[in-house]
Every structure is written in C-alpha cells, then in structure tokens.
Amino acid sequence: MSNNYDKIIQDNLRQLYLNLPIDLSENLPGEQVGEQFHFNAFGNKCVIDPHKIILGEEEHASVPALIISVYALHANSENCVLSPLKSFKEFPDSISHVAASAMPTSKLLGPHVAEIKKAKQRIVRTFNGxxxxxxxxxDFSFTLYPLPxxxxxYIFYEADDDFSASVRCLYSNxxxxxxxxxGLADVGEYTSKQILKLIDQ
Incomplete structure (x- = not known):
C-alpha cells in the first residue's frame, strides 16, 4: 500500500512542479526556500520538495504526505473562512464519504474525552489552534489547524449518568x-489519530 501512496505522491509532485504557481508560498501559505516550501502540517514542520514530502524529521510516503500533496495542488488565494462551521455532510458531494468521516472521530476519540481534556493545551499549541x-x-471545544x-x-461532551462521552468534528466553512x-475525510481522520498520540505523551 505504501508503494501505491508513493506513486500517487510522486505524480502529484510532478504535476505541481511542472507548472509551479509563482504565488504558491502565499497560497499555502508557507516559506519558499529554493525549490522547497516550508509550513506546518498536522502539528509538525512540513517540507514540500520536488521529489519528496518531509513531515517532522522524516520523508513520508503515506496518508499524511498524500493529503499534503493534494492540498498543495489545490492551494489558492482564498482565505480560510472559519464560520459558520460545517459538518462534513454539509459539503457538496460528501454523501458517499459521510460514514468514513464520522466514524474515526466518534470511535477514535469518544473513549478518550477525559484524557483529551487534560492535554488540550498541548494539543491546541501543537496544531496552532x-x-x-x-x-x-x-462541555469544551477547540479549533485546530491541521493544514494552514x-x-x-472538535466539540467534546463528557460522560454523565445517562450518556457516554462523545465528540463532534466540524470543518471551517x-x-x-x-x-x-x-481528502477532507482523511484530514479529519488523521488529525484525530494525531490527537491520540498527543494524549499519550
């Protein structure tokens, strides 16, 4: 599977650099250093290079690198509009991906709401949130920026006598x-997995 990811990532990078937008650094936004573009992604330093994507200290040929390559291909001059927030199913053409988007958020994070509350400052800081x-x-919430x-x-509901803890995830407008x-479904899933890693630190 990783070889499949690598092939798609390499194809995306070739497409990006074949007609490299002159305003890509502003559109990501990030800093251009030679042929590289530096910015934060998924709580780590990210480098887009003509031949690879580095996330943290390592070259990646996996889901996050694939997401980043797609994000770079779709970079444009619009600004992020946070509100009104949208559920995933409110986006056009989302119906076939709704189950994939909702399941990771509720299933992955629901059992860990108490631990997430204790670690929320670290989580928010890591994601420039x-x-x-x-x-x-x-009961509490925070806004994270997995991509610029x-x-x-993320909206958290703590457990009580009648209901178990639960989580909702809404997207910028x-x-x-x-x-x-x-790709937005993958952004939500991978961000949720990164949150779990942070509560274990």
Whole structure:
C-alpha cells in the first residue's frame, strides 16, 4: 500500500512542479526556500520538495504526505473562512464519504474525552489552534489547524449518568476550497489519530 501512496505522491509532485504557481508560498501559505516550501502540517514542520514530502524529521510516503500533496495542488488565494462551521455532510458531494468521516472521530476519540481534556493545551499549541468559538457548545471545544487553511473544530461532551462521552468534528466553512471532499475525510481522520498520540505523551 505504501508503494501505491508513493506513486500517487510522486505524480502529484510532478504535476505541481511542472507548472509551479509563482504565488504558491502565499497560497499555502508557507516559506519558499529554493525549490522547497516550508509550513506546518498536522502539528509538525512540513517540507514540500520536488521529489519528496518531509513531515517532522522524516520523508513520508503515506496518508499524511498524500493529503499534503493534494492540498498543495489545490492551494489558492482564498482565505480560510472559519464560520459558520460545517459538518462534513454539509459539503457538496460528501454523501458517499459521510460514514468514513464520522466514524474515526466518534470511535477514535469518544473513549478518550477525559484524557483529551487534560492535554488540550498541548494539543491546541501543537496544531496552532485556539479555543473553540462560543457557539460551538459542548462541555469544551477547540479549533485546530491541521493544514494552514483548513480548520477543524472538535466539540467534546463528557460522560454523565445517562450518556457516554462523545465528540463532534466540524470543518471551517470553506474547507472544500482547499481540498476535495474525499481528502477532507482523511484530514479529519488523521488529525484525530494525531490527537491520540498527543494524549499519550
């Protein structure tokens, strides 16, 4: 499977650099250093190179690198519009991906709401995030930026006598301007997995 990811990533990088936009650094946004572009992605330093994507300290040929390559191909001059927040199913053409998007958020994070609450400052700091907007509701919430122009608002409901803990994930209003809907589902899933890694630190 990793070889399949690598092939798609390499194809995306070739397509990107074949007609490299002169304003790519502003559109990501990031810093251009020679042929490389540096920015933060999924809580790590990211480098896009003509031949590879580095996330953290390692070259990646996996889901996050694939997401990043698609994000770069769809970079444009629009700004991130946070609100009104949208559920995944509110995006056009999302119906076939709704189950894939909702399952990781609720199944992965629901059992860990108490631990996430304890680690929320570290999580928010890692993802260049903020507290959730007042209208988000829930017992607590935060907004994360897994990619510079795509925000995810996680809303947490703590367990009580009647209900188990649960989580909702909402997207910035125009997230689909920077990523196809199928990719947005992957952004949500991978970000949720990164949150779990942070609560274990």
């Amino acid at each position: 903020t507290a959730g907007p007042s209208e988000a509701g829930g 122009k795509i925000a995810l608002c 125009n997230a689909n301007q920077f990523m196809p809907v199928s």
